Amino acid sequence: MSHVFYRNVNKTYLEVDRGEGIYLYDKEGKKYIDACSGAAVSNLGHAHPRIIDAMVKQAQKVAFSHLSRWTSTPIQELANLIADLAPGSLSKLYLVSGGSEATESALKMARQYYMERDGKTGKYRIISRWKSFHGNTIGSLSMTGDKRRGKYTPLLLNFPHIAPAYCYRCPFGKCQETCNVDCALDLERTLKMEGADHVAAFIAESVGGAACGAIVPHKDYFKIIREICDHYDILFIADEVMAGFGRTGSMFSIEDWGVVPDLICAAKGMSAGYSPLGAVIAKVEIYNAFKQGSGVFVHGHTYGGNPLSAAVALAVVQTLVENKLVENSRIVGEYLLSQLKEKLLPFSYVGDVRGKGLMLGVEIVRDKARKEPFPVKMGMAEKLTNTLLKHGVIVYPGNGNADGVNGDQFLLAPPLIITKDQADELIEGMVAGFIEFDKNIETVK
Numbered sequence: 001m002s003h004v005f006y007r008n009v010n011k012t013y014l015e016v017d018r019g020e021g022i023y024l025y026d027k028e029g030k031k032y033i034d035a036c037s038g039a040a041v042s043n044l045g046h047a048h049p050r051i052i053d054a055m056v057k058q059a060q061k062v063a064f065s066h067l068s069r070w071t072s073t074p075i076q077e078l079a080n081l082i083a084d085l086a087p088g089s090l091s092k093l094y095l096v097s098g099g100s101e102a103t104e105s106a107l108k109m110a111r112q113y114y115m116e117r118d119g120k121t122g123k124y125r126i127i128s129r130w131k132s133f134h135g136n137t138i139g140s141l142s143m144t145g146d147k148r149r150g151k152y153t154p155l156l157l158n159f160p161h162i163a164p165a166y167c168y169r170c171p172f173g174k175c176q177e178t179c180n181v182d183c184a185l186d187l188e189r190t191l192k193m194e195g196a197d198h199v200a201a202f203i204a205e206s207v208g209g210a211a212c213g214a215i216v217p218h219k220d221y222f223k224i225i226r227e228i229c230d231h232y233d234i235l236f237i238a239d240e241v242m243a244g245f246g247r248t249g250s251m252f253s254i255e256d257w258g259v260v261p262d263l264i265c266a267a268k269g270m271s272a273g274y275s276p277l278g279a280v281i282a283k284v285e286i287y288n289a290f291k292q293g294s295g296v297f298v299h300g301h302t303y304g305g306n307p308l309s310a311a312v313a314l315a316v317v318q319t320l321v322e323n324k325l326v327e328n329s330r331i332v333g334e335y336l337l338s339q340l341k342e343k344l345l346p347f348s349y350v351g352d353v354r355g356k357g358l359m360l361g362v363e364i365v366r367d368k369a370r371k372e373p374f375p376v377k378m379g380m381a382e383k384l385t386n387t388l389l390k391h392g393v394i395v396y397p398g399n400g401n402a403d404g405v406n407g408d409q410f411l412l413a414p415p416l417i418i419t420k421d422q423a424d425e426l427i428e429g430m431v432a433g434f435i436e437f438d439k440n441i442e443t444v445k
Contacts, residue, residue: 019046022415035414036396040242043269045415051274054315067305074310088260092287094280095305099241099267100135102278106263107139108299110201110235116293123200131164133211146211147400162186165217168352184224201235206253209242212401213361213409222257235262245269249330249357272316275309325416333357336423364408373402381408388433
């Protein structure tokens, strides 16, 4: 009997034994393609020698020191490197331990910024979108816009949500080629209704992740969002916990929309799973408001900025740059997306294949013409995921994307080191799994 309290206490889990490159191996020696990098985390794959070497060397020096008393060379070098890579004046790095901590920190930073800048104490609410995921802490879950909120609604903050940028299921019944980007304009409508004097920020994922499977907004979406935020004096927070550090084919995904946010939340691929790490990257103007004000951000996490995690992240980001893995993400991602569309869309139950770089999604539907989802009780995403496992492919399933309850999709986010030949291997395994699933789908229904 296991004494581990797993997320799903009724599920039987595979036991991982080791990893190498894009592959994971279970205790019986079976090989799997880690086609989701765990949860869009392992950007450099597994057992990368350079990262292991950096980890060991730093551990031999000092693994932990508390940021309230100590700084370290890895922290400073990491901050300098990210300042060079981030767009605009985003040059100040606030380190935490993971994605939920990053978005929670951004929430509090946005609130305190206005207090430091001009004493505006009424600006505290954060507007986000439905069909979004920003984390599992109370503040980040308050910003989240999917069914993970359900059981905890009495605990959550009263934050507004606007329409998602979900072109396949446009809430306004439009198509991307001819729409007026009403999903972006919904921010202004909500600001007028709620009162901008009470709103500190708007937060959005540049490419939607766990809640909806790699939805990509309209090319003008974030330009409109940026203009609205500037007009109403609210901050724009880009949640790049999944999409950042090369995942979508740019170092920071938001760059592809030609705008600069005020804060970027990062985690996952920043340390590539080798050590827990997250961050808020802030504009220097925001940093200066704190420096010229109280001088203290009233916030902190125990492991934030520990030397071991910082040294790991430094080696990860250096590797991304030197090995041109961001470019590889874009090139192999374009190839993988085209192949997935060609090979998977013919299946009767595949409604949409989408994404950007190596952040791709496949949506499963009961009726393709009407985009009708399967009922949630059928658990189709999980069943398809288990079928793909038999063919050596690990994906990241999700549900509720269609209407908040029903709808199935899965995310593909393989390591950025994946080659074109390995992409072909991934496609081959997926097609084999889809064919098996297709043969059994009537009995599954």
